[in-house]
Amino acid sequence: MASSKKERQEKLAAKRAAKRSERNAVRGAVTGYLSGASEDVDLPAGSPPPTKGKKGKTYPTGAMAPSGTAAPPKGGPIPLTPAGTCRYEIPTSARPFMRVPGLVIADERLLEGLRNDPALEQVANVAALPGIVGRSLAMPDCHWGYGFPVGGVAATRLSDGVVSPGGIGFDINCGVRLLVSPLIEADLEKRKDRLADALSRAIPSGIGVRDGLPIDRRDLERVLAEGVHWAVERGYGRPEDLAAIESTGRIPGANPDAVSRRAMDRGLNQLGTLGSGNHFFEVQVVDEIYDGEAARAMGLELGRVCVFVHSGSRGLGHQVCQDYLELMAEAMRRYSINLPDRQLACAPINSPEGQRYLGAMNAAANFAFSNRQGLTHRARQAFASVFGTDELEIVYDVAHNIAKSEEYVVDGHRERVLVHRKGATRAFPSGNLEIPERYQGVGQPVLIPGDMGRYSFVAVGTDQAMAETFGSICHGAGRRLSRSAAKKELRGVDLVDELARRGILVRSPSPGALAEEASLAYKDVATVVDVCERAGIARKVARLRPRVVVKG
Amino acid sequence: MTATGLPPAPRRRRSSGYRHFAHTADVGLTAWGPTLDAAFAAAVRGLVAVTYNVQRVRPRAERAVVVKGDEPARLLVGLLGEALFLEETEGFLATRADVARASDGLEARLRGEPFDPAHHARVGPEVKAITYHQISVDPGPPARVRVILDI
Numbered sequence: 121m122a123s124s125k126k127e128r129q130e131k132l133a134a135k136r137a138a139k140r141s142e143r144n145a146v147r148g149a150v151t152g153y154l155s156g157a158s159e160d161v162d163l164p165a166g167s168p169p170p171t172k173g174k175k176g177k178t179y180p181t182g183a184m185a186p187s188g189t190a191a192p193p194k195g196g197p198i199p200l201t202p203a204g205t206c207r208y209e210i211p212t213s214a215r216p217f218m219r220v221p222g223l224v225i226a227d228e229r230l231l232e233g234l235r236n237d238p239a240l241e242q243v244a245n246v247a248a249l250p251g252i253v254g255r256s257l258a259m260p261d262c263h264w265g266y267g268f269p270v271g272g273v274a275a276t277r278l279s280d281g282v283v284s285p286g287g288i289g290f291d292i293n294c295g296v297r298l299l300v301s302p303l304i305e306a307d308l309e310k311r312k313d314r315l316a317d318a319l320s321r322a323i324p325s326g327i328g329v330r331d332g333l334p335i336d337r338r339d340l341e342r343v344l345a346e347g348v349h350w351a352v353e354r355g356y357g358r359p360e361d362l363a364a365i366e367s368t369g370r371i372p373g374a375n376p377d378a379v380s381r382r383a384m385d386r387g388l389n390q391l392g393t394l395g396s397g398n399h400f401f402e403v404q405v406v407d408e409i410y411d412g413e414a415a416r417a418m419g420l421e422l423g424r425v426c427v428f429v430h431s432g433s434r435g436l437g438h439q440v441c442q443d444y445l446e447l448m449a450e451a452m453r454r455y456s457i458n459l460p461d462r463q464l465a466c467a468p469i470n471s472p473e474g475q476r477y478l479g480a481m482n483a484a485a486n487f488a489f490s491n492r493q494g495l496t497h498r499a500r501q502a503f504a505s506v507f508g509t510d511e512l513e514i515v516y517d518v519a520h521n522i523a524k525s526e527e528y529v530v531d532g533h534r535e536r537v538l539v540h541r542k543g544a545t546r547a548f549p550s551g552n553l554e555i556p557e558r559y560q561g562v563g564q565p566v567l568i569p570g571d572m573g574r575y576s577f578v579a580v581g582t583d584q585a586m587a588e589t590f591g592s593i594c595h596g597a598g599r600r601l602s603r604s605a606a607k608k609e610l611r612g613v614d615l616v617d618e619l620a621r622r623g624i625l626v627r628s629p630s631p632g633a634l635a636e637e638a639s640l641a642y643k644d645v646a647t648v649v650d651v652c653e654r655a656g657i658a659r660k661v662a663r664l665r666p667r668v669v670v671k672g
Numbered sequence: 673m674t675a676t677g678l679p680p681a682p683r684r685r686r687s688s689g690y691r692h693f694a695h696t697a698d699v700g701l702t703a704w705g706p707t708l709d710a711a712f713a714a715a716v717r718g719l720v721a722v723t724y725n726v727q728r729v730r731p732r733a734e735r736a737v738v739v740k741g742d743e744p745a746r747l748l749v750g751l752l753g754e755a756l757f758l759e760e761t762e763g764f765l766a767t768r769a770d771v772a773r774a775s776d777g778l779e780a781r782l783r784g785e786p787f788d789p790a791h792h793a794r795v796g797p798e799v800k801a802i803t804y805h806q807i808s809v810d811p812g813p814p815a816r817v818r819v820i821l822d823i
Binding site (some may be wrong): 159290441601 | 689690692693694695696697699715718721723724726727753757760761763787789792793794795796797798800801802803804805821822
């Protein structure tokens, strides 16, 4: 702080005196943002809160002209032209700034839900990015996001395109890992309670208390540069784990020096922690097989006990995104890039800013892979304590918030592009050399988390996905209700008890907030996966249903 | 809804507080106060209240933070970012704040205490980031701010 303590005290003395009276007047028990979400300091007891009647309302996008956001949409609703099975095209004529068309993968029902969502406007906005090729894509689970829609895919030419941190999202390399155990459902049922308790102790949320794996700053730098290779060397994994992770858990081109001190500080206590929100750790059982050959290659069979981990790069990745959004906002002016939404902040891939962001993003991605490795390590310990075996083999680990340099045929010739996937999963088909050898014949496992009361899916990519969606498919169910609406609908319902009666044990340090993640808060992930299959960009392999759920 | 899209202004000019509102998968936060400094302080409390029961947090310790910049929206995001940083790295729950804006930024004393699972309750998810989406800073009086928090 610049001024001395004494000066500060003088400066703030008057404010503190005023505050004191407010403090004394705080009234009512507030148990969180979901149950009332407000405190009115110093209103006399009994008077209505100043915002009565507005509870739970969503402010429409563009209802006002706040600084830092796009103006209200101009040009009317976004036109959609049917373009084949489960495909709708947004023509470039929809908005004057579109460089390429948009393509929405959806059926009529999903499309209905999208019509009132600003996501379609965002698909059009993304089509304005310099160097974008092919189409600006929206997956069936697409919904509104910051700048880019969640469920959006955009590929920009490496030679003259841009990279946009908003096209990756705050949670860099948020992703999913699937583990398979030698156990079958009957083994699990016998000791399910014990396992649930062991896992709830072993899998920390990482919120409020320091419970990350013990690492120092030098370790962290190695995590950022070497990813899971560091973790295996440190004893948090096995050499055979590496081959089962996208890019072997170490994305090349990571630049730890591009990660701010602040981001490092946030990550230091969080390696091997789950986080909260829609992140989860679930013990699941395979309950449906759609593709026997692919399932066999992945070690999945009916009744097999698996573990599904959904987490990301924690505070470290969030801070990297925040840091570079600020930096790119300035860079845009320098490079004279004009876009319809300031949140699409970007810089040329070949600029110092673009390269620095990509170095930081890859480092954060390595942190995320290592984070899921840390969670795996902790899960193995918990399984060992209950079943006497720590055999949890990684089926696959794949990111759904990331940008990667890949090669595609664009307008008839091969081109290297940067594929931004924000809430979309890479889905390479059989024969692709990027994927582990054991999956060469069947295609890369695509892991699609559902909600804690229903099921999650495993799928594989297709050649059609390579031709149309830059080898990408959906990433999850997508929200149906806001957090507060879900909480409201489930008021008085004991969700933990209800799920337990269906054989699903839930453990969470904040059970009161679980309603936000209940099934009714989400769309049915089966609908989303089915649309991908009908569109020909994915093939279902297996469905898994949760038995033990650990939420942060 | 008023013309600005914000909920109606509080009746009494001296009142200060915050409210969360639904915003797709995330949480919106609006805060108000007789001055912008007071509204900023209420926003800090509102940020921590997403995750913790702030009423059980005693303002026993304090942390001084400085945010540089001249754009009010940037200062708000910066201040909330500081509070989030303290929450995440030290478990420090800032529920009271004295904010003093200067020409080149702001200085704030954040008061609260470290998270103690035996005493404090987690009531919701952690906040991942403070966004600029639909951000608004209205100096009033009464002052009102609005920000969307990424969950």
